[in-house]
Amino acid sequence: MSGPSLAAWLRAQDETRLAALLRARPDLATPSPGDTSVLATRAGIRASIARACEDLDSFTLTVLEALLLAGADLGPRPLTEVSALLGKGVPVRAAKAAVELLRSRALAWGPDAALCVPPAATEAVTLFPAGLGRPDPQLDEVDLPALLDRLDEGERKLLETLASGQPTGRTKDAGVVVPLERARNPVQKLLARGLLLRRDAETVELPRQVGLALRGDRAFRAVEVTEPRLDxxxxxxxxxxxxxxxxxxxxxxxxxxxxxxxxxxxxxxxxxxxxxxxxxxxxxxxxxxxxxxxxxxxxxxxxxxxxxxxxxxxxxxxxxxxxxxxxxxxxxxxxxxxxxxxxxxxxxxxxxxxxxxxxxxxxxxxxxxxxxxxxxxxxxxxxxxxxxxxxxxxxxxxxxxxxxxxxxxxxxxxxxxxxxxxxxxxxxxxxxxxxxxxxxxxxxxxxxxxxxxxxxxxEALPAPVDHVLVQADLTVVAPGPLEADLAADIALVADVESAGGATVYRVTEATARRALDAGRSAADLHELFRSRSRTPVPQSLTYLIDDVARRHGRLRGGAAGSFLRCDDPVLVAEVLASAAAERLDLRRIAPTVLVSPMSLAEVLDGLRAAGFAPAAEGPDGQVLDLRPAGRRITARTRHNRRPMLPGGPSEDQLLAVIAQMKAGDAAAATPRGATISPTDSATTLALLRAAAEAGRSVWLGFVDNHGVASQRVVNPVSVAGGMLEGFDQAHGALRRFPVHRITSVAVVEDV
Structure with missing residues (x-):
C-alpha cells in the first residue's frame, strides 16, 4: 500500500493545523519556506526531528518507536499493527491520541489505516526501536522456541542480556564465524547457530526475531501510558x-x-x-x-x-x-x-x-x-x-x-x-x-x-518591629525584622550573634567604641536603649557604655599629616613612651599636642592597636567617622538576562508564512496560461493589463536588484509607466515590479 508523501499531506492541511505545526516546531519557519515542499523537506531532516522529539513525553516516543518498529519509515502501516506492538495493556484511544500528537508535529502523517513517519526518524530517535535489533530474513521460518530450548546456560544468559538492553555488543570473537563443532565459547556458538549476527570484526547484534522470542513476543517490556503519580x-x-x-x-x-x-x-x-x-x-x-x-x-x-x-x-x-x-x-x-x-x-x-x-x-x-x-x-x-x-x-x-x-x-x-x-x-x-x-x-x-x-x-514577611529586648548578658534580641532606622542603629552598636526569626545582637567594648567613632555620644546610646527596649536596660550595659565613652575621645587627632591633642599632659607622655610612638613617628610640638607625618587613619589604628582609645575630630572639634565606606566599581550595563526560552512566531507571522507557502505552491504548479518571452514587452503588458481588469492572478518569473531570480503569484492592480503594481501573495503586501525585470508571465487558471 502506498500513501501520500509528507508534502502532499501538508498541502491538504488547513491554516489552523499548519499554524499549530509551525508553533510546535518554530525551526521549520526560519527562514520562511518558499512552498510546502520546502517545509516537508525541513520537517524530514534528522536534526529537526530530534528537536521536535525533545518535548515529547515517554508514551508518545514509545508510539513513535512502535511506528518505526512496524516499518512506517519504509511504507504506510495501520494503527492496528502499532497497537499490537504496544501490547494489550495499552488503550487504543491512548495510542490514537499519541499518533494525533505526532501528526500535529509532522512526525507522522496519513490516516490511521496508512501511517507514515519520516525516514530520518530512525537516526533521530533510535537505531533500535524498543531496544530490538534489525530482523534477519533467514530466521523467519525457524522454530525459535525449540532452538532456544537447546542452548546451554552461557548461551542463554548472553542472549537474555542483549534482549534486555542494547541489542549490540562488542567482542573479539566476532572476527570469524566458525562451524558449530569448532565453536569454543557462547559467542562463537550463537554466531554458528544464526542467533547472533556479525556486524563487523568486533560487533555482534541480536536479531529482532530472537529478541521478541526471548521477551515472549512482547516488543516493549513496559509501556508507561501516564506519568508517575506524585506522593x-x-x-x-x-x-x-x-x-x-x-x-x-x-x-x-x-x-x-x-x-x-x-x-x-x-x-x-x-x-x-x-x-x-x-x-x-x-x-x-x-x-x-x-x-x-x-x-x-x-x-x-x-x-x-x-x-x-x-x-x-x-x-x-x-x-x-x-x-x-x-x-x-x-x-x-x-x-x-x-x-x-x-x-x-x-x-x-x-x-x-x-x-x-x-x-x-x-x-x-x-x-x-x-x-x-x-x-x-x-x-x-x-x-x-x-x-x-x-x-x-x-x-x-x-x-x-x-x-x-x-x-x-x-x-x-x-x-x-x-x-x-x-x-x-x-x-x-x-x-x-x-x-x-x-x-x-x-x-x-x-x-x-x-x-x-x-x-x-x-505580605508574607512579618511586620517590622520598633523595639528590642535588652538582656542582662549584654545581648539585644530583635523579636522580628527591625524598622530600617532602628536596624541601622542597632547594627552600629552591636554585632549579630545569631539570626533567625529573632535576631540576637551582642554589645561589646569594640562595638560601643565603633558607635562612638561614628559620631554617637554616650547620651545618644543611652537614649537609644532607653526608648527602644521593652525590657529594663541592665546596669552592665550602662556601665559599659559610660566606661568606653570616658576613655573615648580623650585623645583627639586631626590632619597635619595628622595631629593628636589631649588636655592631659600625662596621657600625652604615656603615648610618647609607648612603642607605637616610634612606629607612628610621633613628636611633641606642645605639652598637649603631638604630630605625625602619617595619615590620621593610620595613626588612630596604630594607637588603638596599642590599647589607646583615640577619636578623630573635624575642624569644629566634633567627632568624625573615618570608617572606610568600602570599595565600589561602576556597575556595567547588564544585558537582558531573561532566559532564552523559545517564544515562537506570532499568530500574524505564522499566517504570513503559510500564505507565502500557499503562494509558492501556486507558483510552482504548472501554469495553464502561455509563457511570454521577455522580449515581447507589448504582449506582456497587454496580458498584465487584461489580468488586472479581470481580477485574475498571474504567475511571474522575476529578477530583483541583486540578480536573484524568484517565482511568485501576483494579483495585478495597475500597469503604467513600465511598472506593474500588484498584490504579492507570498508577502501579503502591495508591491511594484519593473516590467523589464519580469522574465516570464502566465495567467493562473482556476482549477
Missing part, C-alpha cells in the same frame, strides 16, 4: 509562606554581609576566571554559612550585578554601585531582585566541586558553570510544583525527577536528576520554595514577575 502532602499556605519569608530574610542578611566583606577585602579573580577555593572558604567563614551556600550567594550577587570583575591589572571581585541601591531597598524588593536573578541565571551553581573531563574541579563563578539551558530546566521543575495546589508538598524530590523524565525523557541529559535536586535546594535557600512546596511569592514570581512577587513577599 504529596500539604501545609497551610500561610505556614509555607511564613517559612519562605524567614528564608528570604536570612538570604538578605547573608548577601548584605557578603557585600560588606568584599567591600573591605575584595577577593582576586583567578587567571582562569572565577573565585578561588581559599577565598570561598574565607567568605563562608566570615558570613557563617556552609561553603556550598557561599558559592550560591557569590553566583547570585555577580548575576545580579551587585558585584563585578574590576578588570584591572590585578582584577578583583568588587561590589558595584548597584550594591548601594540594593542595600537601601526594602526587604521584599531585595528578595525579588535576587529571586529573579536566580530564576534567569544561565549557570548551574550546583556543579561547584565536580570535575571536568580533565579531572579539574569546577569553581564558583568559573565559565565552566555556564549552561544556557539552566533557566529553562529550572522553570520546568518550578512549573511542576506550580501545577500542585497551593501549599501542597512533594514528599520525595526523586518523584519530581521521575515525572519530568516521563514528560520529556530526551531532555536534561545526565544531569537531569541532579538539576531537580539543585533547583529544589536553591529555591528553598532563596525562599521561592519552602517545606518542599512552591511558596506564594515564588508562584507569583513565575506567573507575574518580580514586582508582583515583591508585593506577595511583603
Amino acid at each position: 504529596t502532602g500539604g501545609y497551610p499556605l500561610s505556614t509555607v509562606d511564613s517559612t519562605a519569608a524567614g528564608a528570604a530574610m536570612e538570604l538578605g542578611r547573608q548577601v548584605e554581609a557578603l557585600i560588606g566583606f568584599w567591600s573591605e577585602e575584595p577577593p582576586p579573580v583567578l587567571r582562569s576566571g572565577g573565585l578561588g577555593v581559599r577565598e570561598l572558604r574565607r567568605l563562608a567563614k566570615e558570613i557563617e554559612v556552609e561553603e556550598r551556600r557561599a558559592g550560591l550567594l557569590a553566583e547570585l550577587v555577580v548575576g545580579a550585578g551587585l558585584v563585578g570583575d574590576s578588570e584591572g591589572n590585578e582584577p578583583e571581585w568588587v561590589p558595584t554601585t548597584l550594591a548601594d541601591t540594593w542595600l537601601v531597598g526594602t526587604p521584599e524588593h531585595r528578595w525579588a531582585t535576587l529571586a529573579q536573578t536566580w530564576l534567569d541565571l544561565p549557570r548551574l551553581p550546583g556543579l561547584y566541586g565536580r570535575r571536568d573531563e580533565k579531572d579539574r574541579p569546577l569553581g564558583v563563578l568559573s565559565e565552566e558553570l555556564r549552561r544556557p539551558v539552566a533557566p529553562r530546566e529550572r522553570r520546568r521543575v518550578l512549573d511542576l510544583l506550580a501545577d500542585l495546589p497551593p501549599g501542597a508538598t512533594v514528599k520525595d524530590v526523586r518523584q519530581l525527577a521521575a515525572v519530568l523524565a516521563w514528560r520529556a525523557p530526551r531532555r536534561g541529559g545526565r544531569l537531569r536528576d541532579d538539576l531537580v535536586e539543585w533547583t529544589v535546594g536553591e529555591g528553598t535557600a532563596l525562599g521561592v520554595i519552602a517545606l518542599d512546596a512552591l511558596a506564594g511569592p515564588g508562584r507569583t514570581l513565575l506567573t507575574e514577575g518580580p514586582i508582583a512577587a515583591a508585593k506577595a513577599m511583603a
Whole structure:
C-alpha cells in the first residue's frame, strides 16, 4: 500500500493545523519556506526531528518507536499493527491520541489505516526501536522456541542480556564465524547457530526475531501510558509562606554581609576566571554559612550585578554601585531582585566541586558553570510544583525527577536528576520554595514577575518591629525584622550573634567604641536603649557604655599629616613612651599636642592597636567617622538576562508564512496560461493589463536588484509607466515590479 508523501499531506492541511505545526516546531519557519515542499523537506531532516522529539513525553516516543518498529519509515502501516506492538495493556484511544500528537508535529502523517513517519526518524530517535535489533530474513521460518530450548546456560544468559538492553555488543570473537563443532565459547556458538549476527570484526547484534522470542513476543517490556503519580502532602499556605519569608530574610542578611566583606577585602579573580577555593572558604567563614551556600550567594550577587570583575591589572571581585541601591531597598524588593536573578541565571551553581573531563574541579563563578539551558530546566521543575495546589508538598524530590523524565525523557541529559535536586535546594535557600512546596511569592514570581512577587513577599514577611529586648548578658534580641532606622542603629552598636526569626545582637567594648567613632555620644546610646527596649536596660550595659565613652575621645587627632591633642599632659607622655610612638613617628610640638607625618587613619589604628582609645575630630572639634565606606566599581550595563526560552512566531507571522507557502505552491504548479518571452514587452503588458481588469492572478518569473531570480503569484492592480503594481501573495503586501525585470508571465487558471 502506498500513501501520500509528507508534502502532499501538508498541502491538504488547513491554516489552523499548519499554524499549530509551525508553533510546535518554530525551526521549520526560519527562514520562511518558499512552498510546502520546502517545509516537508525541513520537517524530514534528522536534526529537526530530534528537536521536535525533545518535548515529547515517554508514551508518545514509545508510539513513535512502535511506528518505526512496524516499518512506517519504509511504507504506510495501520494503527492496528502499532497497537499490537504496544501490547494489550495499552488503550487504543491512548495510542490514537499519541499518533494525533505526532501528526500535529509532522512526525507522522496519513490516516490511521496508512501511517507514515519520516525516514530520518530512525537516526533521530533510535537505531533500535524498543531496544530490538534489525530482523534477519533467514530466521523467519525457524522454530525459535525449540532452538532456544537447546542452548546451554552461557548461551542463554548472553542472549537474555542483549534482549534486555542494547541489542549490540562488542567482542573479539566476532572476527570469524566458525562451524558449530569448532565453536569454543557462547559467542562463537550463537554466531554458528544464526542467533547472533556479525556486524563487523568486533560487533555482534541480536536479531529482532530472537529478541521478541526471548521477551515472549512482547516488543516493549513496559509501556508507561501516564506519568508517575506524585506522593504529596500539604501545609497551610500561610505556614509555607511564613517559612519562605524567614528564608528570604536570612538570604538578605547573608548577601548584605557578603557585600560588606568584599567591600573591605575584595577577593582576586583567578587567571582562569572565577573565585578561588581559599577565598570561598574565607567568605563562608566570615558570613557563617556552609561553603556550598557561599558559592550560591557569590553566583547570585555577580548575576545580579551587585558585584563585578574590576578588570584591572590585578582584577578583583568588587561590589558595584548597584550594591548601594540594593542595600537601601526594602526587604521584599531585595528578595525579588535576587529571586529573579536566580530564576534567569544561565549557570548551574550546583556543579561547584565536580570535575571536568580533565579531572579539574569546577569553581564558583568559573565559565565552566555556564549552561544556557539552566533557566529553562529550572522553570520546568518550578512549573511542576506550580501545577500542585497551593501549599501542597512533594514528599520525595526523586518523584519530581521521575515525572519530568516521563514528560520529556530526551531532555536534561545526565544531569537531569541532579538539576531537580539543585533547583529544589536553591529555591528553598532563596525562599521561592519552602517545606518542599512552591511558596506564594515564588508562584507569583513565575506567573507575574518580580514586582508582583515583591508585593506577595511583603505580605508574607512579618511586620517590622520598633523595639528590642535588652538582656542582662549584654545581648539585644530583635523579636522580628527591625524598622530600617532602628536596624541601622542597632547594627552600629552591636554585632549579630545569631539570626533567625529573632535576631540576637551582642554589645561589646569594640562595638560601643565603633558607635562612638561614628559620631554617637554616650547620651545618644543611652537614649537609644532607653526608648527602644521593652525590657529594663541592665546596669552592665550602662556601665559599659559610660566606661568606653570616658576613655573615648580623650585623645583627639586631626590632619597635619595628622595631629593628636589631649588636655592631659600625662596621657600625652604615656603615648610618647609607648612603642607605637616610634612606629607612628610621633613628636611633641606642645605639652598637649603631638604630630605625625602619617595619615590620621593610620595613626588612630596604630594607637588603638596599642590599647589607646583615640577619636578623630573635624575642624569644629566634633567627632568624625573615618570608617572606610568600602570599595565600589561602576556597575556595567547588564544585558537582558531573561532566559532564552523559545517564544515562537506570532499568530500574524505564522499566517504570513503559510500564505507565502500557499503562494509558492501556486507558483510552482504548472501554469495553464502561455509563457511570454521577455522580449515581447507589448504582449506582456497587454496580458498584465487584461489580468488586472479581470481580477485574475498571474504567475511571474522575476529578477530583483541583486540578480536573484524568484517565482511568485501576483494579483495585478495597475500597469503604467513600465511598472506593474500588484498584490504579492507570498508577502501579503502591495508591491511594484519593473516590467523589464519580469522574465516570464502566465495567467493562473482556476482549477
